[in-house]
Amino acid sequence: MAEKNNGIGLLSSVGIIAGGMIGSAIFSLSGLTMYQAGPASVISWILAAAVMLIYGLVCTELSSIFPKSGGIYVFPAKALGTKPKTGAFWGWFSTWGYINSNIAAIAFSAIYVGTYLGAGFSLPDGIQIPLALAVIIICFILNSINFKTTGKLNNILVGGLVVTLLIYIFVSFFGGEWDPGMMTPFFTQGASGTTGFMAAVPTAMVGYGSIVAIAFLVSEVREPDKTVPKAVLIAMSIVVALYCLVIVATLGLISASFLTENPGMQYIPLYAACFTKMSAYPWLAKVVSIAAVLALVTTILVVMALTSRAVQAAASDELLPEVFSRNNKSGVPVFATALIAIPGAIAACFPDFTSTIVGLGALFGTISIVVNIVSLYSARKNGLRREGCFKAPGGQILPAIALLIIVACYIPDIINGGWKIWLYTIGWYVVGLLIFRFSKRYKRAE
Numbered sequence: 001m002a003e004k005n006n007g008i009g010l011l012s013s014v015g016i017i018a019g020g021m022i023g024s025a026i027f028s029l030s031g032l033t034m035y036q037a038g039p040a041s042v043i044s045w046i047l048a049a050a051v052m053l054i055y056g057l058v059c060t061e062l063s064s065i066f067p068k069s070g071g072i073y074v075f076p077a078k079a080l081g082t083k084p085k086t087g088a089f090w091g092w093f094s095t096w097g098y099i100n101s102n103i104a105a106i107a108f109s110a111i112y113v114g115t116y117l118g119a120g121f122s123l124p125d126g127i128q129i130p131l132a133l134a135v136i137i138i139c140f141i142l143n144s145i146n147f148k149t150t151g152k153l154n155n156i157l158v159g160g161l162v163v164t165l166l167i168y169i170f171v172s173f174f175g176g177e178w179d180p181g182m183m184t185p186f187f188t189q190g191a192s193g194t195t196g197f198m199a200a201v202p203t204a205m206v207g208y209g210s211i212v213a214i215a216f217l218v219s220e221v222r223e224p225d226k227t228v229p230k231a232v233l234i235a236m237s238i239v240v241a242l243y244c245l246v247i248v249a250t251l252g253l254i255s256a257s258f259l260t261e262n263p264g265m266q267y268i269p270l271y272a273a274c275f276t277k278m279s280a281y282p283w284l285a286k287v288v289s290i291a292a293v294l295a296l297v298t299t300i301l302v303v304m305a306l307t308s309r310a311v312q313a314a315a316s317d318e319l320l321p322e323v324f325s326r327n328n329k330s331g332v333p334v335f336a337t338a339l340i341a342i343p344g345a346i347a348a349c350f351p352d353f354t355s356t357i358v359g360l361g362a363l364f365g366t367i368s369i370v371v372n373i374v375s376l377y378s379a380r381k382n383g384l385r386r387e388g389c390f391k392a393p394g395g396q397i398l399p400a401i402a403l404l405i406i407v408a409c410y411i412p413d414i415i416n417g418g419w420k421i422w423l424y425t426i427g428w429y430v431v432g433l434l435i436f437r438f439s440k441r442y443k444r445a446e
Contacts, residue, residue, distance in 0.1 A: 007222035012151030013214045013231035014238070016305075019158040019298030020210025021239045023109060026165075026246055027116065027292045031259060031269035032203050034247065037196035038189025038256035039182075041204075042244050044197045048204035049240040051409075054402035055369060056211035056232045057392040058376050063215035064225050064390040065379050070313025071216035072098045072306075072368060077317065079375035079384065088441050092319050094371040095310045096432035097364035097425075099340070102307040104357040106344035109296045109303075110135045111351045116296070119271050120289025132348040139300045140341040146330040147220055147305065157298050164291035165242055168270060171284055172249035177277040182252050189256040202409035207243065209365070210299070211236060216306045229390050246270070253277040304340055311336035318441035360424040366410040373403045 008016070033041035062075040073091040081087015113135050114128030142150050172178055190196035214231050218224045253273040259265055265272040274285040312333040315324035328334040347353065376392070376399060379385065392399060 007220050008148055008151050008214070008217070008227075009222050010227050010230055010234075012148070012155055013221060013227055014235045015155040015158045016151060016217070016302055017210060017213045017231055017235035018239055019154050019161070019295075020213045020302035020306075021208055021235065022158070022161060022165075022242065022295050023207075023210075023299030025204075025207030026243055027270055027288075027295065028112075028267045029203050029207055030243070030247055030250070031266045031272075033200040034190070034251060034256055034269055035259040035266045036190045036192045036200040036203070038186070039184075039248075039251050040187045040190065040197035041200050041251075042247050044200035045204045045207070045240065045243045045247065047197075048201050049208055049236060049243075051201075051402055051405050052205055052208035052211050053232070053236050054392070054394070054398055055373070055406065056208075056215070056236065057229065058373055058399050058402070059212040059215040060228050060232055061390055061392040062372065062376055062379065063218040063228055065384055065386070067218050067224055068313065069217050069219040070095075070309040070311075071212065071218065072310045072372075073313040073317075075375045075379075076371050077313075079379040079382070080371075085441070088317050088319060089436060090371065090375075091317065092314060092432065092436050093429070094368050095314050096429065096435075097361075097367050098310055099307060100357075100428055101361040101364045102303050103340060103343045103347060104361055105303050106136065106139075106300050106340065107132070107347035108358050109300050110344070110348045113293055113296050116289050116292035119268060120286045128351070129349055133345055135297060135300065136341055136345045136348060139297065139304055140337060142301060143304050143308065143337050143341075144328065144330070144332055144334045147217075147332060150301065150305075154298055154301055157294050157301075161291055161294040161298065162238075162242065164287050164294065165246060167287050168284065168291065169245045169249045171278065171281055172253060172273065175278055175281060178249065178252035180252060182255055183248070191256065191260055205406070205409060208236070208239070210302055210306075213302050213306055217309060225388060225390055249273075304337060304344075307340045308333050308337040311339055318444070319436060319439045360421055362410065363421055363425045364428075366407060369406050370403065373399050 030041070033044050037044055059071060059075070062079070063071055066074050066078045068074045073095040076094050077087040077091025080090040110132035111128060114123070114131040117123055117131070118128070142153060187194050187197065192199045211232060214221060214228050218228060221227050250269050250273050254269065254276060258272070259269065262272070270288045271285060274281070274288060278284050311320065312325050314320050315322060315336065324333065324336045324339060326333065326335055347357065377396070385391070
């Protein structure tokens, strides 16, 4: 009980979720949605938030039923296993893809630290990779101490991030250049036409991926049945408000047609606004650089923590060597964290390769979402809920609608990716199945 009292509280839980969500999405993916949908991209981010909030609440209910960290492994392993080996298989199937996508996400985020700093400050050539490695090492060290302490530091970083974004929003609106006329026509400015706001939803959904962060860290949360759902709702409210304000502030300064004519600016829309319309405030680009770095660091911290707990859960079930299940003196799975940090650092040394892996990993996110929502239905059907468990709203219908929307949104990107995505995905899972086949858990169950 004492451990629970010393766990992560509501404020830190909100900070972890918000910090994970406000990553490179607002600084790069927002530009892609502006290009596609113009001012209507605001609707894209609101729709994406609604869908991902449902998914976040689904995982919140699962964390209430199965209050153990490492949810991407734990939920299917507990809910879908009529036999121990079957549950372990589905848990590993979900986790193995998650590991791939998050190693790439860590590397990608670390690489972009140098990119964003370079846009706002004069940095020497060749510093991008050393900066990326330094950031990963720092995040590994921070993830190796008591997570409650890391959560407090994360709160400071997220607080700084919010302040810097609010400065950008304030100067954009009140700096004398923001033009409300640029918001009209509302639906037809984007490259994808009137329905562009729907086409932009899958891109926007990526920005809310860490809505499940605290549900996946549930055993380290104080009073999780109350804290996790509150944190999910509060964090989502804060993040969607920031996203919408940033997008409206930016689109009153630069148009979707500007992004079409300058494709390189699609990935740095806030900088584009600073360099073109806000040149009277040269310090603003530096503020945006600082905000971007804070966002990327908090994202790496959260993603590294989530993935290491999934690895620890799999190792505790004898699917990986026992060393990865061990905690250090601070109660942190340091060896599991190293297993994620080291490949992330290696991938960060090859920026082009990292970008390719991120693209090829599109299918893994869809698979994990499907497995988790099916796990919830299975847990409910088998009566695994205990009294006092949080229950996601909408009964059986809302999670199903969210599942259909999420899958439908990701399918075009997966299809457009062609045979490479499928070949890469199949190859990755073949390796995962071999690891499962030769694990202690599998051999013991035979």
